[in-house]
Amino acid sequence: MNHPSWNANRFKIGVFSANADGGLTLTRVPERWAAQWDAIARVACMADRAGLDFFLPIARWRGFGGEMNSRELSYETLTFAAGLAAITERITLFSTVHVPMVHPVFAAKALATIDHQSHGRAGLNIVCGWNPEEFGMFGLPPIEDRYAQGREWFEIVSRIHAGEAAFDYSGQFYELRNVTGKPLPVQRPRPLTVNAAFSPPGRDFAANAADALLTSFVDIPKGREQIADIRGRAARAGREVGVLATCHVVCRPTQAQAEAYYEHYAVAMEDTAGVDHHIGAKAKYSGSHEAEAYQLHRKRFAGGAGTYPLVGTARRIAEEMIRLAEAGFAGTTISFVNYESELPAFLDGVLPILKEAGWRAA
Template sequence: MARQHPLKGPNRLKLGVFSTNADGGLAITDVPERWLASWQDNLTAAQIADRAGLEFVLPIARWRGFGGKNRVREWSFETFTWAAGLAAATERIGLFMTVHVPLVHPLYAAKSLATVDHISQGRAGLNIVCGWNPKEFGMFGTPLVEKGYDQATEWLDILERLYASDEPIDHDGAYYHLKQAVSRPASLQAPRPVTMNAAFGGPGRDFAAAKCDYLFTTFSEIADAGKHVADIRERAERSGRDVGAYTVAHVVCRETRAEAEAYYERYAVTMADHAAVDEHMAGKKEFSQSHDRHAYDRYRQRFAGGAGSYPLIGTPQHITDDMVAIAGQGYEGIALSFVNYTQELPYFCDRVLPLLREAGLRQ
C-alpha cells in the first residue's frame, strides 16, 4: 500500500534538492569544489536530505551540455533509472523523474514510473517538460514540437488510462496511436503519482493548471513573486482544480553575510565558466519561456550561480527570513541547489531547518 506522498505532508513549506543528477548542479562555475555528480555524490546527497526530513529530490533532464571549459551538464544521469536507484536507498523522501514528453513514449513512461513507485512504496513523482533545446532534440532527430503542451496533455491522458484500465486500451490521437496497450502494474499512487510542470509561459501554466498537481516557476524579486502564484491559481480555478506553486533557489549559507556574498562572487562571477554561461543564457532566451525577459540582462550572476533562479545568500537567519517571505507570497515549496550538495547541505539542514520550525513553516 502506498504511503502519503511527502509533497502532501504537513509542512507549510516543502523543501527539496534540485539537479544533483547533473554535472555542476545548477551552478556554472570552475571552482575546484564544483559538483561532479558521481553516483556516490548523488546517493550521499539524497540520504542527507532524507535523514533531514526534506520532502523531495528533483532531477533535471539533460542530454547534452552547454560547452565551456567543463562541458557543463553534459554529464548527467537519466532520471528514471536514477530515481529507481535512490528509491532503494532512501526511506521517506519523494523521488521525482523529469521527462521530455516528445522523447519518451507514454507507454514506456507508464511502466518506468510505476516501477519506481513500487520500489519507493509510493514516493515517486513525475516532472513533465516539453523541452526547449533544439540541439538536444537534434541528437534524437526530433524537432521541437510547436504545440508541445497539446502533446503533453495527450501523453498524460494515455498514462492515466493505462493505469486505470484492467483491459488493453486503444488510442488514436493527434500524437500517439496505441493498439491493445497494457501497462501492469499500475502505480501505487492513484490515479497516478504526483505530477509537476516547470513553466513560466502561458501554455505551460495552462497545462499545469489543468493536468498537474504542482507548478514550478521562477521570479526575479520576492516582492513581485506573488503575482505568479495568483496567476496559476486563477488558471487552476478555471479548471476546477487546486495547483500548488513551487519555486527554485540557489543557496550560499554561511556564518556571516560577508562570507556568503564573497563566496557567491567567487564562484558565480570571478570563476564562472563564462563560455558556458553565454551559451546557456542565449539558448534559454531564444527558445525557452522560463524567466522574465529582463532577467537575462539584469541577472547574469544568477545564471552562473543557479540557472537564473532566485539567490538565497547569507546567514541562516537571513536565508530563513527570505524563505518566510517567499512562503508569504503563496509558495508551497522551494527546490534548492548548492555548489556542492554534500559539503553544504548538512550545514543548511542543521542551521536553517530549526529556524524554519520556529517560524512555523515546518514541524
C-alpha cells in the first residue's frame, strides 16, 4: 500500500474490534473481552510501543443477542480514536464510519480533528452497513445499492479534505449547499483510507476510492484469487490497492494447548443463540462472506466473526502470516478472546520471527 503516511513494514498488523465487548468472539467464557476503557487504553499503548501498525475499531450500534448480547457495549469509533490519539505516539488510529449513519460533512471534520490530535495518524475505514436492526435505530430504510451512497459520501469527504473552495453538491443521496471544512487533515491528500467489504461492488468501491480493502477469506488459495481479482479491478481504474486480511489469534506455548483452548471457547462455550443470530442476519443481509462459510466454519464465527483462525505456537502463527504475506496480503488484523492477557505472547513470540524473515521492521 503506498499511502505516504503508511510506514515501512512490508506486512502490516493491526488490532481489530477491541472497542466492543467480546471483541470479535461470540463466546461465554468468563475471560471474554469486557471492553472497558482503561484496559483498551493499556492494550493500545502496548500495541503502539511494540510497533504494531494500526488499531481498528468495529462499528456497531447494538448486540447480536444470545446469552451475552455481544457487541452491545461498543465505543463510538471517531471519539474512540480521538481518545487514543492522546495516549499513543506512532500507531495509526482508524475510525470505522457508517456511511448511512454519519453525515459526510461531519465525518470530514471529525477525521481532520483526529488527524491534528494524533499528528497525522488518523485512518478512515468506510463501512456501508448491512444490519437492518441498526438502520432501524436511525430511522433508515435498508439500502438497495449501498455503494452508490458510499461513492457520493466519499467524494464529499475527499473534496472537503482536498481544501476545495466552498462547493454545492447535488447527488442521489446528498443535496448540499456551500460546503467547506477546516482544518484540513495533516495527511495529504487525505487520511489513510480503507473500506471493509467482500462482494464485487465492495471490491470496486475499494478499487476506485481506498488505499486498501479489508476483507474476509476462507483459505489462502481463495485469498490469493481475491487479491488477483481486486488488483485487476484497481488496475482498470488506474490505481493500486492493498488487501488486508482479517484473522483471530490463539497463541499458546504448544499446539495442543492452543487447539484445546480454541475448542473450549469457540465450541464448548460458544454463545449458541448469539452465533445463530449473527450468522442468520449476516447470511440474509450482508455479502461479507462466501455463502458456504456460515455452516462450514461455525467455529470461526464463534471464534472471530468469521475471520481466519491463526491457532498454535508463535512459530506456527508466524509461518501462517508469512504464507498470507507471500499470497499477496498487505497485512492482517488480529483479535483475541482477551486482548490484554493474550497480546503479549503474540508480540513477544510472533513479531521477532516476522522481523527475522524480513516482513517487518518491528
